[in-house]
Amino acid sequence: xxxxxxxxxxxxxxxxxxxxxxxxxxxxxxxxxxxxxxxxxxxxxxxxxxxxxxxxxxxxxxxxxxxxxxxxxxxxxxxxxxxxxxxxxxxxxxxxxxxxxxxxxxxxxxxxxxxxxxxxxxxxxxxxxxxxxxxxxxxxxxxxxxxxxxxxxxxxxxxxxxxxxxxxxxxxxxxxxxxxxxxxxxxxxxxxxxxxxxxxxxxxxxxxxxxxxxxxxxxxxxxxxxxxxxxxxxxxxxxxxxxxxxxxxxxxxxxxxxxxxxxxxxxxxxxxxxxxxxxxxxx
Ligand SMILES: NC(=O)c1ccc[n+]([C@@H]2O[C@H](COP(=O)([O-])OP(=O)(O)OC[C@H]3O[C@@H](n4cnc5c(N)ncnc54)[C@H](OP(=O)(O)O)[C@@H]3O)[C@@H](O)[C@H]2O)c1
Numbered sequence: 407x408x409x410x411x412x413x414x415x416x417x418x419x420x421x422x423x424x425x426x427x428x429x430x431x432x433x434x435x436x437x438x439x440x441x442x443x444x445x446x447x448x449x450x451x452x453x454x455x456x457x458x459x460x461x462x463x464x465x466x467x468x469x470x471x472x473x474x475x476x477x478x479x480x481x482x483x484x485x486x487x488x489x490x491x492x493x494x495x496x497x498x499x500x501x502x503x504x505x506x507x508x509x510x511x512x513x514x515x516x517x518x519x520x521x522x523x524x525x526x527x528x529x530x531x532x533x534x535x536x537x538x539x540x541x542x543x544x545x546x547x548x549x550x551x552x553x554x555x556x557x558x559x560x561x562x563x564x565x566x567x568x569x570x571x572x573x574x575x576x577x578x579x580x581x582x583x584x585x586x587x588x589x590x591x592x593x594x595x596x597x598x599x600x601x602x603x604x605x606x607x608x609x610x611x612x613x614x615x616x617x618x619x620x621x622x623x624x625x626x627x628x629x630x631x632x633x634x635x636x637x638x639x640x641x642x643x644x645x646x647x648x649x650x651x652x653x654x655x656x657x658x659x660x661x662x663x664x665x666x667x668x669x670x671x672x673x674x675x676x677x678x679x680x681x682x683x684x685x686x687x688x689x
Pocket of ligand 1: 447448509634
């Protein structure tokens with residue numbers, strides 16, 4: 407018993423900023439593995455499930471990070487991360503580490519490092535996998551940063567799944583853009599293939615089964631997943647980040663087409679699996 411108390415006291419104090427879909431799932435996983443956790447969310451009520459699961463909630467981001475060894479951000483986009491970390495940066499302890507897990511791209515990640523005190527290293531650690539994978543500790547964490555910083559945050563990140571060390575600062579954010587380029591182009595390609603199936607009179611289930619054994623098999627698996635919660639609007643943001651990384655002169659016709667599909671999708675708050683929904687029968 408005494409040993410367990412000592413181990414608990416020796417454990418890193420973790421602050422989690424952002425308890426949306428992914429933040430909540432990550433928080434649940436951390437709590438389930440015995441992690442001490444303080445949380446903050448702009449909309450306070452959205453932190454309640456984690457409080458019920460054992461986390462401490464604060465009314466301000468700066469208050470949440472004050473005693474933290476590791477600060478995780480899991481927010482919508484670069485603007486949100488900048489706002490939240492900008493407000494909390496002055497309260498960070500020297501030697502604390504910030505782990506940025508949202509998908510914001512390598513450019514914004516580099517800018518973020520400039521917001522932090524020199525004594526606070528930044529690790530970029532966006533994730534592959536949705537909320538279910540996070541709760542089950544089966545995320546793939548794409549980690550970029552200085553080797554010492556990656557070592558320092560490993561005990562926390564290892565709780566969330568497989569940590570893939572990508573290289574120096576920004577390298578995790580960069581690989582995440584590569585993966586999500588494949589994800590958004592793949593899922594929109596499946597939608598096109600199913601539209602052709604419908605037009606050519608091929609039964610939808612037959613088409614999905616056949617596609618699942620072909621080159622789009624991974625995209626078919628994701629597009630037919632139920633219960634995931636990666637909003638179309640977030641995928642659209644990721645397509646924009648990838649296009650920004652490419653620059654205006656790059657043709658990238660497939661990615662540009664996928665970005666247009668995502669921007670025009672009728673249900674931006676629903677999971678990307680809705681992109682393959684069959685059009686409704688006319689009334
Ligand atoms: N969902 C997935 O399956 C998935 C998978 C991999 C990666 N990601 C990435 O993970 C990140 C989070 O995704 P999510 O699905 O968890 O999104 P979400 O459910 O929409 O949550 C977004 C979070 O950001 C907060 N937020 C947004 N703007 C803010 C601002 N200006 N100031 C303070 N807080 C702000 C929200 O606070 P409020 O509650 O107050 O709105 C909420 O806590 C995104 O970058 C996404 O691309 C998502």
